[in-house]
Amino acid sequence: MTTKKFNFRLVPLILFVLLLAVLLKGLFSDPRERDSALIGKAFPQFQLPDLYDDSKQHTEKTLLNEAVLINVWGTWCITCKYELPYLAKLANEYDVKIVGLYYDQNYAPEFGQFADIPAIRVEVKDMLARLGNPYQYNILDLDRSLSLNLGVTGAPETFLVDANGIIRMHHMGDVNERIWREKLAPIWNEINQ
Amino acid sequence: MKKLTVLFSLMFFVCVANATEDQITFKSEQQKSTYLELTAELRCPKCQNQNIADSNAVVAKDMRVKVKALLDEGQDKEQVIQYMINRYGQFAHYQPPLNVATSLLWLMPIGFILFAVVLQVKRSKSKNDVNVSETGAVQLDSGQLDRELELLLESNTLDGSSVDNSSKDNKQ
Numbered sequence: 246m247t248t249k250k251f252n253f254r255l256v257p258l259i260l261f262v263l264l265l266a267v268l269l270k271g272l273f274s275d276p277r278e279r280d281s282a283l284i285g286k287a288f289p290q291f292q293l294p295d296l297y298d299d300s301k302q303h304t305e306k307t308l309l310n311e312a313v314l315i316n317v318w319g320t321w322c323i324t325c326k327y328e329l330p331y332l333a334k335l336a337n338e339y340d341v342k343i344v345g346l347y348y349d350q351n352y353a354p355e356f357g358q359f360a361d362i363p364a365i366r367v368e369v370k371d372m373l374a375r376l377g378n379p380y381q382y383n384i385l386d387l388d389r390s391l392s393l394n395l396g397v398t399g400a401p402e403t404f405l406v407d408a409n410g411i412i413r414m415h416h417m418g419d420v421n422e423r424i425w426r427e428k429l430a431p432i433w434n435e436i437n438q
Numbered sequence: 439m440k441k442l443t444v445l446f447s448l449m450f451f452v453c454v455a456n457a458t459e460d461q462i463t464f465k466s467e468q469q470k471s472t473y474l475e476l477t478a479e480l481r482c483p484k485c486q487n488q489n490i491a492d493s494n495a496v497v498a499k500d501m502r503v504k505v506k507a508l509l510d511e512g513q514d515k516e517q518v519i520q521y522m523i524n525r526y527g528q529f530a531h532y533q534p535p536l537n538v539a540t541s542l543l544w545l546m547p548i549g550f551i552l553f554a555v556v557l558q559v560k561r562s563k564s565k566n567d568v569n570v571s572e573t574g575a576v577q578l579d580s581g582q583l584d585r586e587l588e589l590l591l592e593s594n595t596l597d598g599s600s601v602d603n604s605s606k607d608n609k610q
Contacts, residue, residue: 253557282527350496355503389500396525398484398497 281415282396288315288410289394296347296383297366303384308406312436313342314429315404316379316420317392320368321350322400326376328419333377335425341433345383348400352387360387405429407436462506472515476505479533480519483526 288305295301308315316332318325335341347369352360362385369383386392395404398417405414413432416424464470477491482498490498490505501522508518522530534540 253561279529280527282523282525353499353503356499389496393497393500393504394525396483396527398526399495 278417281412281417283404283412283415286412288404288406288412289391291391291394293384293386293391296345296369296385303382305410308344309410310408311342312405312407312433313344314420315344315346315406317346317348317395317397317400317402317404319348319350319400320365320372322348324419325401326372328401328421329372329376329379331421331425332379335420336379342381343379345380346391347383347385348389348392348397349385349387350389352389354388362387403429405432465510469509473506473509476509476515476518477502479531480505480522481530481532483530489532 288308290305292302292304295303314332314335316328318329332343336343347365349360349365351358373380384391389397395402396415401419403414403416403420404412405416407413413436414429416428418424420429462473464473474491478489480490480501482488482490482493482495482501484495484497485493488498490501492498504521505518508521513521519531528534534543536544
């Protein structure tokens with residue numbers, strides 16, 4: 246009789262252990278780590294100027310025919326400074342095609358804030374000369390319209406786009422050796438076989 | 439004291455300055471209320487737990503501007519939410535839909551209530567059982583108590599005599 250009866254005294258202990266498991270999991274999980282809504286979708290349409298040359302326009306079609314890493318960055322972004330040397334290494338040593346999407350965070354005409362493009366160009370040249378230049382070219386997303394369509398939350402973020410223009414991976418945060426090996430390289434190698 | 443009042447008035451000044459940051463002209467009261475609902479319901483993807491109305495992150499500002507632009511285009515609330523979810527994922531909306539991943543979230547509270555009800559019913563039943571057995575025990579005890587009382591009384595008289603004896607001894 247007594248062995249069959251559920252011991253209700255154990256309930257708080259069981260609840261405590263469950264809570265402990267949930268909290269412990271939370272302790273070691275990265276809250277920024279979440280599935281992007283864009284994986285498997287086509288790269289959104291856009292028409293934006295080159296960072297160095299206003300007359301040169303880039304569209305989603307210029308990205309086609311070759312797998313490419315789109316790196317969202319800005320000179321204002323501290324983490325980007327730490328990832329630039331590694332990206333440069335990827336570009337130079339592993340022949341990874343990297344295109345920059347320059348994300349300016351000041352430009353907001355609705356609030357009367359405009360960006361100083363010549364100053365940005367000087368800053369970019371200076372920074373790339375110091376830390377290494379991984380970019381084949383940079384797209385200037387001044388009003389962050391393409392970034393919004395890409396679900397970009399800030400910089401740095403990196404997209405892996407295949408030759409057909411399909412987004413295969415969206416990584417928020419910096420690309421380092423660990424991220425490249427675990428997250429990006431498997432897909433990169435798969436689509437470049 | 440004067441310094442303190444100056445400090446407080448400065449604090450209020452700062453509050454007012456912040457409150458007037460976004461100046462948006464709405465087409466109608468209807469659009470304004472939809473905008474306020476949306477900016478409260480949409481979640482800033484950069485921040486951990488803020489809606490886009492509360493956040494000063496660049497992406498939250500951009501999303502607010504986009505919400506207004508989409509409303510100006512004539513899109514309704516659902517369309518704007520869908521627009522943001524298509525870009526930022528379900529994360530960007532504060533009302534998770536019912537699916538396999540979120541079913542725990544929706545079903546757990548119901549589970550807890552059911553568990554509590556079952557627990558309460560079981561408890562009240564077992565309590566009644568205990569009452570019955572207790573009264574039985576009391577009835578049994580009353581017989582025993584009588585006997586014990588008798589024994590006690592007997593021993594008491596013996597003790598009394600012994601005490602009397604000892605007192606006599608003392609007097610002697």
